[in-house]
Amino acid sequence: MADFLYEDLLPIGDDPTEYRLLTTEGVSTVEGPDGRTFLSVEPEALRLLTETALHDISHYLRSDHLTQLASILDDPEASGNDKFVALDLLKNANISAAGVLPMCQDTGTAIVMGKRGQHVLTPGDDEKAIARGVYDAYTRLNLRYSQNAPITMWEEKNTGSNLPAQIELYADTAAGHENSYKFLYMAKGGGSANKSYLFQETKAILNPDGMMRFLEEKIRALGTAACPPYHLAIVVGGTSAEFALKTAKYASAHYLDELPNEGAITGRGFRDLDLEEKVLELTRQIGIGAQFGGKYFCHDVRVIRLPRHGASLPVALAVSCSADRQAKAKITPEGVFLEQLEFNPGRFLPEVTDAQLDAETDGVSGTGKGAAVKIDLTRPMLEILAELSKHPVKTRLSLTGPLVVARDIAHAKIKERLDAGEDMPQYLKDHPVYYAGPAKTPDGMASGSFGPTTAGRMDSYVEQFQAAGGSMVMLAKGNRSKQVTDACKSYGGFYLGSIGGPAARLALDCIKKVEIVEYEELGMEAVWKIEVEDFPAFIVVDDKGEDFFAGVSTPTLTIGKRPGL
Numbered sequence: 001m002a003d004f005l006y007e008d009l010l011p012i013g014d015d016p017t018e019y020r021l022l023t024t025e026g027v028s029t030v031e032g033p034d035g036r037t038f039l040s041v042e043p044e045a046l047r048l049l050t051e052t053a054l055h056d057i058s059h060y061l062r063s064d065h066l067t068q069l070a071s072i073l074d075d076p077e078a079s080g081n082d083k084f085v086a087l088d089l090l091k092n093a094n095i096s097a098a099g100v101l102p103m104c105q106d107t108g109t110a111i112v113m114g115k116r117g118q119h120v121l122t123p124g125d126d127e128k129a130i131a132r133g134v135y136d137a138y139t140r141l142n143l144r145y146s147q148n149a150p151i152t153m154w155e156e157k158n159t160g161s162n163l164p165a166q167i168e169l170y171a172d173t174a175a176g177h178e179n180s181y182k183f184l185y186m187a188k189g190g191g192s193a194n195k196s197y198l199f200q201e202t203k204a205i206l207n208p209d210g211m212m213r214f215l216e217e218k219i220r221a222l223g224t225a226a227c228p229p230y231h232l233a234i235v236v237g238g239t240s241a242e243f244a245l246k247t248a249k250y251a252s253a254h255y256l257d258e259l260p261n262e263g264a265i266t267g268r269g270f271r272d273l274d275l276e277e278k279v280l281e282l283t284r285q286i287g288i289g290a291q292f293g294g295k296y297f298c299h300d301v302r303v304i305r306l307p308r309h310g311a312s313l314p315v316a317l318a319v320s321c322s323a324d325r326q327a328k329a330k331i332t333p334e335g336v337f338l339e340q341l342e343f344n345p346g347r348f349l350p351e352v353t354d355a356q357l358d359a360e361t362d363g364v365s366g367t368g369k370g371a372a373v374k375i376d377l378t379r380p381m382l383e384i385l386a387e388l389s390k391h392p393v394k395t396r397l398s399l400t401g402p403l404v405v406a407r408d409i410a411h412a413k414i415k416e417r418l419d420a421g422e423d424m425p426q427y428l429k430d431h432p433v434y435y436a437g438p439a440k441t442p443d444g445m446a447s448g449s450f451g452p453t454t455a456g457r458m459d460s461y462v463e464q465f466q467a468a469g470g471s472m473v474m475l476a477k478g479n480r481s482k483q484v485t486d487a488c489k490s491y492g493g494f495y496l497g498s499i500g501g502p503a504a505r506l507a508l509d510c511i512k513k514v515e516i517v518e519y520e521e522l523g524m525e526a527v528w529k530i531e532v533e534d535f536p537a538f539i540v541v542d543d544k545g546e547d548f549f550a551g552v553s554t555p556t557l558t559i560g561k562r563p564g565l
Contacts, residue, residue, distance in 0.1 A: 005265065006266065007264065007266035007267075007268045008174070008268065009239070009267070009268060009269055009306070009307075010247065010256060010268075010269050011259065011260060011268050011269075012255075012256060012258045012259060013258035013259070013260075014258065015258070015328070016258070017328050017339050018339070018340045019328075019329075019330065019337035019338060019339055020337065020338055020339075020340045021334075021335050021336070021337055022048065022049060022052055022335070022336045022337065022338055023045070023048065023335060023336050024334070024335040024336070025042075025044075025045070026041065026043075026044045026045030026048070026336070027039070027040070027041055027042070027045055027331060027332075027335055027336060028040045029179070029333050030121070036119060036178075037119065037179060037333075038119045038120070038121050038179070039117070039119055039120045039121065039179040039180070039181070039331070039332070039333055040121045040122075041120060041121070041122050041331055042123070043122070043123065043124060043126075043128075043129035043132075044129075045331060045336050046122075046126060046129040046130050046133065046331075047129045047132045047133040047136065048133065048336065049133065049183070049329055049331070049336050049338065050112065050129075050130045050132075050133025050134055050137070050185070051133040051136045051137045051140075052338055053133075053185040053327055053329055053338055054133070054134060054137035054138070054141075054143075054185065054187065055099075055137055055141060056327055056339075056341050057185060057186070057187050057325040057326060057327050057341070058096075058102040058103065058107055058137075058141065058187060059096050059097055059099050059102060059103065060096075060341035060343060060345075061093055061103070061325075061341060061342055061345065062324065062339075062341055062342065063341075063342045065231075065299070065324045066090070066093060066342055066345050066348045067348065068229070068299040068300070069086045069090050069093075069229075069299075069348065070086075070090065070348040070349075072086035072229075072290070072296050073086055073087060073350060075295070077295055078294060078295050078296060079289055079293055079294030079295060080294075080371070081289060081290065081292040081293050081294050081394070081396070081538070082289050082290045082293075082294035082295055082296045084292075084396070084499075084536075085229075085290040085291050085292065085296075085499055086229075086290060086296070087349075087350075088499050088501075088502045088505060088536065089322050089499075089501050089502055090345065090348055090349050091349070091502065091505050092501060092502035092503070092504050092505040093342075093345040093348075094345050094346045094349060095504040095505050095508050096449075096504040097342075097343060097344070097345050097346075100142060100442050100445075101142060101439075101442065101448065101503075101507055101508060102141070102142060102143055102439055102449050102503070102504065103325075103501075103503065103504055104189055104227075104323035104325075104449060104451060104501065104503045104504075105144060105436065105437065105438055105439045105448065105449040105450050105451045105503040106144065106146065106189035106190055106191065106323075106451075107138070107143035107144045107146070107162070107187060107189070107439055107449075108146070108186075108187035108188045108189045108190075108323075108325065109146065109147065109162075109165070109166060109187070109188050109189075109193065110134045110137075110138070110162065110165035110185075110186075110187060111165065111185070111186040111187070111188055112130050112134075112165060112166070112167045112168070112183060112184075112185055113168050113169075113170075113183065113184045113186075113250075114126070114130075114167075114168070114170065114181060114182065114183045114184075115169075115170050115171075115172035115177075115181070115182045115183075116169060116170070116171060116172055116181050117172050117177045117178045117179055117180045117181060118171070118172070118173055118178050119178040119179050120178075120179065120181050120331075126169055127167045127169065130165070130167050131163060131165055131167060134162065134163060134165040135161050135162075135163055138161055138162035138163075139161055142439055142440040142441070142442050142448050142449070143439055144162070144437070144438070144439040144440065144448075144524060145158055145159065145160055145161060145162045145523075145524075146162060146190070147159045147161075147162050147163060158523065179332065179333055180330055180331070180332050181330065181331040182328070182329070182330045182331075183328065183329040183330065184250070184253065184326060184327075184328055184329075185326060185327050185328075185329060186253060186325060186326040187323075187325040187326075188325075189321070189323060190453075190454070191226040191227060191321065191453070191477070191478070191500070192226045192227070192320065192321040192323070194225070194226065194454070195222055195223075195225070195226040195317075195318070195319045196245060196248065196249065196316070196317070196318045196319075197218065197316065197317045197318075198241055198244065198245050198314060198315070198316050199214075199218065199314070199315045199316075199317075200241070200312070200313070200314055200315075201214070201313045201314070201315050202313055203313060205313070205315075206236075211236075211275075212278065212279075212282065214315070215234065215279060215282065216282055216286070218317055219232070219279075219297075219317075220286055220288070222317070222319065223288075223456075223478055223479040223549070224288060224291045224292075224477065224478050224479060224497075224500065225454040225455070225477055225478025225479065225500070226319055226321045226454075226478075226500070227291070227321040227322040227477065227500030227501040228288070228289075228290055228291055228296070228297050228319075228321070228322065228500075229296045229297060229298055229299045229322065230297065230298045230299065230319040230320065230321060231252050231253075231254065231298070231299055231300055231302070231319065231324060232252070232298045232300070232301045232302070232317070232318075232319055233248045233249070233251035233252035233301075233302045233303075233304070233316075233317070233318045233319070233320075234248070234279065234301065234302070234303045234304070234316070235247045235248040235251065235303075235304045235305075235306060235314075235315065235316040235317075236303070236304070236305050236306065236313070236315050237305055237306035237307055237308040237313065237314065237315075238306045238307075238314045238316070239306070239307060239308070239309070240314075241314045244306065244314040244315070244316040245314075245316045245318070247269070247304060247316065248304075248317060248318035249318050251302040251304050252302070252318045252319055252320040253320055253326040254302070255326075255328070256269075256271070256302070256304060257271075257302070259271045259304065261273055263305060267307035268307075269304055269305065269307075270304070270305055271302065271303065271304055271305075272303045272304075272305055275303045276301045276302060276303045277301075279301045279303060280298060280300060280301045283297045283298040283301065284296070284297065284298075288549075291497065291499060291500060292394060292396075292497060292538045292540075292548070293394055293548065321500070321501070322500065322501035323501060327339040327341060371396055372397055372398040372536070373391055373395055373396070373397050373398070374397075374400065375387060375388070375397050375398065375399050375400070375401075376400060376401055377400060377401025377402055377403065377431065377432060377532075378400075378401040378402065379401075380430075381429065381430060381431075381472055384432070384473060385472060385493075385494070385543070388473070388494050388539065388543070389492075389542070389543050389544075391539055391542075392539070392542070392546070393539050393540060393541070393542055393546045393547065393548040394538060394539065394540075394548050395538065395539045396536065396537075396538055397496065397536070397537045397538065397539065398534045398536060399432075399475075399532055399534075399535040399537055400533050400534060400535070401531070402431050402529055402530070402531055402532075403431060403432050403433070403434040403475065403530050403531075403532055403535075404427045404428060404431045404432070404433050404434065404517065404527065404528070404529055405433070405434045405435075405436050405437075405438075405527065405529070405530055406428070406433055406434075406435070406527045406528075407435050407437050407453055407457075407458070407525060408457055408458070409519075409522055409525040410518075410519055410522065410525060410526065410527045411458055411461045411465075413519060414428070414461075414465070415461055415464065415465075418468055423468070424465065424468035424469050424470040425470070425518070425527075427518075427527070427529065428465065428469075428470030428471055429469045429470050429472075431529070432472075432473035432474065432475055432496070433470075433471050433473070433474055433475065434452065434475045434476070434498075434530070435452060435453045435454075435457075435458055435474065435475070435476035436450055436451065436452050436453050436476070437453060437524040437525055438450040438507075438514070438524055438528075439503070439524075441514070445507070445508075446507075446511055446512055446513055447507040447511040447514045447530070448507060449503035449504050449506075449507050450503055450506055450507045450511055450530075451477075451498070451499075451500065451501065451502060451503030451506055452475065452476045452477040452498040452499075452500060453476060453477065454476065454477060454478050455474065455476035455477060455478050455479075455480055455495065455497075456478055456479070456481065458474075458476070459480055459483055459484050460483075462480075462483065462484045462487045462488075462493075463483060463486075463487040466487050466488070466490075466491040466493050467487075467491065471493065472491070472492070472493045473493065473494050473496065474493070474494070474496065475495075475496045475497075475498050475537055476497070476498060477497060477498055477499070477500035478497075478500065479540070479547075480540070480541055480547070480549075482547075484541060485541050485545055485546075485547045485550070486545070488541050488542065488543055488545065489543065489544060489545035492543045493541075493543060494539060494541060494542055494543060495540050495541035496537040496538065496539060496540060497537060497538045497539075497540040497548075498535075498536070498537050499536055506535065509533075509534075510532050510533055510534060510535045510536075511530050511532055511535075512530075512531045512532065512533055513530060513531040514528055514529075514530050515528065515529050515530075516528060516529075517529045
C-alpha cells in the first residue's frame with residue numbers, strides 16, 4: 001500500500017508580481033482567540049479594487065506583453081505583415097493608455113477569481129460587492145455591454161450593465177496565507193473565449209510524435225479570429241474535463257507560471273518547458289503569423305501536465321489574445337494592491353514609425369504606408385470590385401470612404417426580410433459591410449473603440465446575401481469557411497481581413513463619422529454607416545476562389561519553412 005502523500009494540485013511558487021497600493025481604507029486587523037490576528041475587509045475595498053482592476057485591464061497591458069510586440073519589429077525573420085500588425089497593436093496600446101478608448105471594442109465578460117485566507121473577515125456577500133465594482137466600471141467607463149439575460153429559452157435581453165460577471169471565490173487554507181485575499185481579474189472577449197477547446201483523447205497521443213501531430217492539427221484550427229499573436233496554453237490531463245479547461249484559462253493569463261518544472265508521485269501539475277519550446281517553434285513554422293502570414297502566430301506557449309484517470313485524457317487549449325487583459329490583485333493587512341501594468345506603452349514604439357517604415361515596402365504586403373493599395377469606397381460597387389480584382393490575396397489595402405456596419409442580429413433580421421420575399425436593403429448593395437459593434441462613444445469623439453468582430457459567425461448568410469446583390473465586399477477579422485470562398489467565386493465578391501485588436505487606434509485615426517442607418521433599438525448591434533480614412537485591410541478571399549488561409553490550414557507531418565522565407 002502506498003504511503004499517504006499530499007501536495008496541492010497546482011503548487012504555485014512565490015509571486016514575482018509588482019503591485020501598486022490603491023488604498024489602506026477599508027482594511028484593518030483585529031485580534032481574535034488564541035492570539036490569532038484576523039484581516040477585516042469592508043465591501044467598499046472589494047468594490048474599489050474591482051472597479052479599478054477592470055479600468056486598468058481595459059486600458060493597460062503588461063510590460064512583458066508589450067516587450068514581445070516590440071521585439072517583432074526587430075526580428076529580421078518576421079514578415080512584413082507581422083511587423084505591420086505589431087506596430088498597429090503598439091500604437092493601439094499607446095492610444096488606449098490615455099484612459100478614454102478601451103483597447104478592444106469587445107470589452108469582455110468580467111471574470112473574477114478570488115482565494116480567501118482562513119483569517120479574512122468580511123461583513124456580508126463578497127460576490128455582491130465585487131459585482132457592484134463590475135457594474136460601476138462598465139457603466140462609468142467607455143466600455144460595452146455584452147451580457148444577454150435569457151428571458152425564456154429562446155428570448156434574450158441585454159442587461160445594460162455587462163452583468164452578470166463570473167465570480168468564483170475559494171477558500172485558501174495554505175499556511176502563511178491566513179491574512180491575505182488574492183485575486184485574478186480577467187476581461188474575456190467573445191473571440192478569445194470562443195477559442196477555448198476541450199478534446200477527450202486517449203493514451204495513444206502520449207508520445208512525442210503523436211502529441212505533436214495532434215497539437216499541430218488543433219493549433220492550425222485556432223485560426224485568427226481571436227486576434228493573434230496569442231499567448232497559447234495547452235493542458236494535458238486533468239482530474240476532470242472542467243478542471244483541465246479552467247487550468248488552461250489560468251495558464252493563458254500566465255497565472256500558473258511559477259508551477260514546478262517537473263512532476264512527482266504526488267500527482268502535482270507541472271510545466272513542461274521543453275515541450276513549450278517545441279510547440280512555440282511549431283507555431284512559428286506553420287505560416288499563419290500575426291493574422292496575415294508570417295512567423296508570429298504566438299508570443300509564447302504554456303504547456304501544463306496534470307494527473308488523469310487511467311481511462312480519460314482531457315486535453316484543453318486556450319488563448320489570451322492581443323487584448324491581453326488580466327491583472328492580479330491582493331488585500332493584505334498593509335492595504336489593497338493591484339498589479340502594476342504599463343502606464344507608458346509609448347516607450348515601446350520605435351522613435352520613428354511611419355517615415356522609417358515607408359522605405360521598407362517589400363511589395364504590397366510590406367510594413368510601410370507606400371505598400372498599401374488605396375481603395376476609394378465612394379466609387380460605385382462595380383468599380384470597387386473591379387479594382388480589388390486586380391490584386392492577389394494577402395495584398396494590403398488602405399480603405400477610404402463609407403462602410404455599412406452590421407453583425408449577428410442585423411444579419412438575422414435582413415435574412416428574415418429576404419426569406420419573406422423583400423429586396424436586399426440598398427445600403428448593403430452600395431457599400432462594403434463591416435462586421436463590428438462599437439463600444440460607447442466618448443464625449444467629443446466620432447466613435448468609441450470600433451474594431452472588427454469574428455467573420456465566421458456571418459458565414460451562413462453570405463451565399464444568400466450575395467445572390468441578392470449584397471455583401472459583395474465584407475470586412476472583419478479571422479478566417480472564413482469554404483462556403484464563403486465558393487460564394488465569392490460564384491458572385492464576384494471579396495472578403496477583406498481587418499487587423500483584430502487595434503480598436504482604439506481605428507476609432508481615433510480612421511473612423512471620421514458614425515450614424516445610425518437601421519435597427520437603432522439594437523444598440524451596438526444596429527446597422528450603422530461610418531466614414532473611414534486610411535483604414536487598413538488585407539485581401540483574404542477573392543473573386544477567383546482564392547483564400548489566403550486555405551494554404552495554412554492543412555496539417556502536415558513535416559513542417560517546412562514559412563511561406564516567403
